[in-house]
Amino acid sequence: MISKIAIAYNSKNKAVPKRKPKDIYAEFDSLEIVNAIKKAILICNSKYKVILIRADEECYKKFQKEKPDIVFNIAEGFHGRNREAQIPLILEMLQIPYTGSGPLALSLCLDKAKTKEVLQYYKIPTPRFQVIHSLKDKISKKLRFPIIVKLLYEGSSMGLYNKNIVRNKKELKESVKKLISNYQEPLMIEEFLAGKEFTVGIIGNKPRVLGMIEIYLDKYPQHFDALTYEAKGVRCDDAYSGKPRISKKLQKKICQIALKTHNILQCRDFSRVDIRCDKKGNPYVLEINPLPGISPSMEHISFFPKIARINGINYNRMVKMMLDVSLKRIALEKINLE
Ligand SMILES: Nc1ncnc2c1ncn2[C@@H]1O[C@H](COP(=O)(O)OP(=O)(O)O)[C@@H](O)[C@H]1O
Ligand SMILES: [Mg+2]
Structure with missing residues (x-):
C-alpha cells in the first residue's frame, strides 16, 4: 500500500541569472504544473499524502527524511548532460521508486546524436546528421541543405x-x-525535413500508443518552417495541432516507428516521440522525450496531455494513468525479484 507521494520538480520561479541566454530555463516546470499534478493525484485518492520536493542540491536529504513510497518525477535537472537522470539516480541509491524512465534512458535520450546512433543500429529512419564541437570541424559532404x-x-x-x-x-x-558562443555546448547539424510533423504519446507496462497528433505548422499566424523557440512562444496554440491529416496507413507506420523507438531506447512507463516526414511523406524520428512536458495550461500547450485529451482522456485521468503504470511496473519488478 502506498500512502506518501512526492513530486520532484524544478521550478522556473527561481531567480534567472542575468547573463545567461533568455531561454536558459525553457525546460523548467512552473508551480502551476506541480499543483495540477498534486490535485490530480488527490482526486485519485484523497487519502494520499502529497509532498513537493524541489530537485535542488538539498533534495537528497529531503528524500531521505521523507521516505516517500513513490516519487512522481518531472524534474529535468539543473545542469549538465545527465541532468534528467540526476533525480532517478539519487532515488535508485535511496531505493525509492519513481515514475518513468531510468537514468540510462534519460541520459541517452537527452543526447540527440547518441540516440540517433542507437536508432540507426536498429534501422529506425532518422535524418542524416553530424555533431559539431567547434567552428573548425569539417562539414560532412554527405549532408544536404537545408540543414537545421x-x-x-x-x-x-x-x-x-x-x-x-x-x-x-x-x-x-x-x-x-x-550557438557555440552563446551556449558553450556541442551542436548537432541535421538534414532538414520539410514534410508534416507528428508527435506520438506512448504509455504502458507493455508499451502502447496513447495517440498521436500532427503539428499544424501551416495554421500558425506567421510562417514557421519548424517548431522553433519563436513558434513555441505563440499564444493560444491549441488550434495549431490536432488529429493527423494523413492516411490510416501512414499513421500506423508512424505509430510502429514510435513504439519501436521507445522500446529500443529502453524508455519506461511513458514517453513522447517526435517524428517528421520528408517531402515525399516518409517518416523519420527526430527525438524521443522520456520526460514529456505535462503542463495543464491551455495557453502553452504540452503535447502529451493534448494527445491524451483528443483521445478522450482528461488531465487528471492522464496523471492517474502515468502513476498507475509506474506503480504496476514497480510491483512487477518486485515479483520478478522474489
Ligand atoms: N531534421 C529536422 N527537420 C525538420 N524539422 C526539424 C528537424 N529537427 C528538428 N526540427 C524541428 O524543430 C523542433 C524541435 O526539434 P527537436 O529535435 O524535437 O528538439 P527539442 O524538441 O528537444 O527542442 C521539431 O519539433 C521540429 O519542428
Ligand atoms: Mg522535440
Missing part, C-alpha cells in the same frame, strides 16, 4: 531559432558560431 542546427543536449526548442534552418555554408557557419 540544434544544441546537442537540450529540449523545449531551447537554442532553436528560425535562423537555425540554414540553406548554405555561409548561413551554417554563422548559425554554428552564434
Whole structure:
C-alpha cells in the first residue's frame, strides 16, 4: 500500500541569472504544473499524502527524511548532460521508486546524436546528421541543405531559432558560431525535413500508443518552417495541432516507428516521440522525450496531455494513468525479484 507521494520538480520561479541566454530555463516546470499534478493525484485518492520536493542540491536529504513510497518525477535537472537522470539516480541509491524512465534512458535520450546512433543500429529512419564541437570541424559532404542546427543536449526548442534552418555554408557557419558562443555546448547539424510533423504519446507496462497528433505548422499566424523557440512562444496554440491529416496507413507506420523507438531506447512507463516526414511523406524520428512536458495550461500547450485529451482522456485521468503504470511496473519488478 502506498500512502506518501512526492513530486520532484524544478521550478522556473527561481531567480534567472542575468547573463545567461533568455531561454536558459525553457525546460523548467512552473508551480502551476506541480499543483495540477498534486490535485490530480488527490482526486485519485484523497487519502494520499502529497509532498513537493524541489530537485535542488538539498533534495537528497529531503528524500531521505521523507521516505516517500513513490516519487512522481518531472524534474529535468539543473545542469549538465545527465541532468534528467540526476533525480532517478539519487532515488535508485535511496531505493525509492519513481515514475518513468531510468537514468540510462534519460541520459541517452537527452543526447540527440547518441540516440540517433542507437536508432540507426536498429534501422529506425532518422535524418542524416553530424555533431559539431567547434567552428573548425569539417562539414560532412554527405549532408544536404537545408540543414537545421540544434544544441546537442537540450529540449523545449531551447537554442532553436528560425535562423537555425540554414540553406548554405555561409548561413551554417554563422548559425554554428552564434550557438557555440552563446551556449558553450556541442551542436548537432541535421538534414532538414520539410514534410508534416507528428508527435506520438506512448504509455504502458507493455508499451502502447496513447495517440498521436500532427503539428499544424501551416495554421500558425506567421510562417514557421519548424517548431522553433519563436513558434513555441505563440499564444493560444491549441488550434495549431490536432488529429493527423494523413492516411490510416501512414499513421500506423508512424505509430510502429514510435513504439519501436521507445522500446529500443529502453524508455519506461511513458514517453513522447517526435517524428517528421520528408517531402515525399516518409517518416523519420527526430527525438524521443522520456520526460514529456505535462503542463495543464491551455495557453502553452504540452503535447502529451493534448494527445491524451483528443483521445478522450482528461488531465487528471492522464496523471492517474502515468502513476498507475509506474506503480504496476514497480510491483512487477518486485515479483520478478522474489
Ligand atoms: N531534421 C529536422 N527537420 C525538420 N524539422 C526539424 C528537424 N529537427 C528538428 N526540427 C524541428 O524543430 C523542433 C524541435 O526539434 P527537436 O529535435 O524535437 O528538439 P527539442 O524538441 O528537444 O527542442 C521539431 O519539433 C521540429 O519542428
Ligand atoms: Mg522535440
